[in-house]
Amino acid sequence: MTTQTHGDEELGLIETAKRVLPGGSFGNVASDVVIREGRGGRVWDESGNEYIDFLLGSGPMLVGHAHPEVTAAVEAQLPHGTTFFANNRRGIELAAAIVEAVPCAEKVRFVSTGTEADLYAMRLARAYRKRDKILKFEGGYHGMSDYALMSLAPKRPGNFPSAIPDSAGIPQSVRDEMLIAPFNDAEMVASLVREHRDDLAGVIVEPFQRIIPPAPGFLEALRKVTAEHGIPLIFDEVVTGFRLAYGGAQEYYGIEPDICTLGKVIGGGFPLAAIAGREEIMSHFDRKAVGEEGFLMQVGTLSGNPVAAAAGLASLDILKRPGTYERIFATGRELMGELARLLKRARIAAQVIGEPPLFDVVFTAEEIRDYRGVLRGDAEMLRRFNALLRERGVLKGEAKYYVSLAHTAEDIRHTCDAWASAIDELAAPPAAKRRAGE
Numbered sequence: 001m002t003t004q005t006h007g008d009e010e011l012g013l014i015e016t017a018k019r020v021l022p023g024g025s026f027g028n029v030a031s032d033v034v035i036r037e038g039r040g041g042r043v044w045d046e047s048g049n050e051y052i053d054f055l056l057g058s059g060p061m062l063v064g065h066a067h068p069e070v071t072a073a074v075e076a077q078l079p080h081g082t083t084f085f086a087n088n089r090r091g092i093e094l095a096a097a098i099v100e101a102v103p104c105a106e107k108v109r110f111v112s113t114g115t116e117a118d119l120y121a122m123r124l125a126r127a128y129r130k131r132d133k134i135l136k137f138e139g140g141y142h143g144m145s146d147y148a149l150m151s152l153a154p155k156r157p158g159n160f161p162s163a164i165p166d167s168a169g170i171p172q173s174v175r176d177e178m179l180i181a182p183f184n185d186a187e188m189v190a191s192l193v194r195e196h197r198d199d200l201a202g203v204i205v206e207p208f209q210r211i212i213p214p215a216p217g218f219l220e221a222l223r224k225v226t227a228e229h230g231i232p233l234i235f236d237e238v239v240t241g242f243r244l245a246y247g248g249a250q251e252y253y254g255i256e257p258d259i260c261t262l263g264k265v266i267g268g269g270f271p272l273a274a275i276a277g278r279e280e281i282m283s284h285f286d287r288k289a290v291g292e293e294g295f296l297m298q299v300g301t302l303s304g305n306p307v308a309a310a311a312g313l314a315s316l317d318i319l320k321r322p323g324t325y326e327r328i329f330a331t332g333r334e335l336m337g338e339l340a341r342l343l344k345r346a347r348i349a350a351q352v353i354g355e356p357p358l359f360d361v362v363f364t365a366e367e368i369r370d371y372r373g374v375l376r377g378d379a380e381m382l383r384r385f386n387a388l389l390r391e392r393g394v395l396k397g398e399a400k401y402y403v404s405l406a407h408t409a410e411d412i413r414h415t416c417d418a419w420a421s422a423i424d425e426l427a428a429p430p431a432a433k434r435r436a437g438e
């Protein structure tokens with residue numbers, strides 16, 4: 001297996017980044033690689049090293065980098081202007097495509113990032129219910145707002161339903177407005193909803209939490225108990241939207257929320273996200289419909305941006321074609337199966353979990369149902385594995401493989417070879433490793 005080397009030009013950029021960026025990075029992934037370009041399911045760094053790309057821009061590039069149809073749609077829009085702050089054809093068409101595709105979507109409001117979409121979805125639930133508290137799940141990711149950064153990644157989990165802030169700079173008072181429940185524990189969440197029903201504005205959940213699928217009956221139970229008490233259920237579909245199925249997780253798992261948030265894929269690689277939901281609830285964005293008291297003020301400079309909408313529409317056109325999701329799932333299934341087989345052969349305790357379009361390995365012998373299950377995994381081993389893979393031309397995020405429609409049989413073969421070689425090194429006893437390094 002060849003390993004990557006980094007040339008002077010890339011090292012110079014890394015030095016500049018260290019000088020001008022806190023921590024030397026944009027805050028997202030490791031700063032020791034600088035990406036120059038991407039095509040299909042691959043990217044290249046500034047030294048010309050090639051990688052099979054499972055990072056996919058953290059998910060948006062489901063149809064692959066620089067897809068000719070997406071590029072053409074963007075190029076067609078550029079000479080006509082790039083932002084208007086007013087209704088425009090592409091934005092309206094994208095909203096219509098979302099309403100057609102996503103079961104709960106009767107109306108759509110655009111924003112620029114998933115963080116904003118989740119922030120407004122929670123505010124929308126509060127405006128509708130005229131109550132303050134939101135229930136979220138431990139380990140659930142809903143962007144970077146004060147409310148979302150509660151018990152996302154606690155190092156030492158606390159007692160449910162108390163929230164633990166994940167970041168400095170969050171007002172103390174915010175934690176009192178959030179209730180935390182364990183993912184996949186239908187009984188506990190039902191009893192929390194019943195106990196707090198008079199204070200609860202809404203429940204927000206990633207229907208497929210990071211890489212953890214919902215246990216059979218969990219989403220059904222969540223839907224049932226929230227409906228019983230008239231509490232809006234919000235599906236964060238920023239990741240799962242148009243990925244698990246054209247209609248997202250709500251189509252894939254067959255459970256319809258009241259509100260959902262979308263991002264990543266619908267912007268085709270540009271900053272665009274959305275809140276979508278039932279008309280009655282979404283009407284709080286419309287002053288005329290609900291009056292001054294119930295009106296949720298929401299304005300954004302780039303909302304419904306025509307370039308982003310053109311890229312999103314072109315991506316959805318590609319995804320809508322027959323056979324698309326079968327192909328993504330076939331690629332993911334083959335990859336998940338092969339990774340599990342190689343780890344088993346090496347007798348490494350590991351769980352390969354997720355759904356075929358999005359998965360990863362957790363180094364633990366125990367079955368995983370929730371955040372605490374992932375926390376019990378060997379995080380250091382995962383870091384080493386990811387680093388070994390990067391040296392072997394496989395790029396991914398810390399804890400996710402995003403599968404692309406553009407990944408080819410050759411990409412799968414290369415990835416499996418890289419896995420085999422990296423696993424050999426992971427499994428090698430320390431003495432053998434020392435000898436190999438001599």
Ligand SMILES: Cc1ncc(COP(=O)(O)O)c(C=O)c1O
Nearest residue numbers: 113114115141142143236238239
């Ligand atoms: C489930 C989920 N919700 C929200 C977000 C936030 O989206 P953004 O990074 O566009 O703010 C993310 C980002 O990865 C996400 O995975």
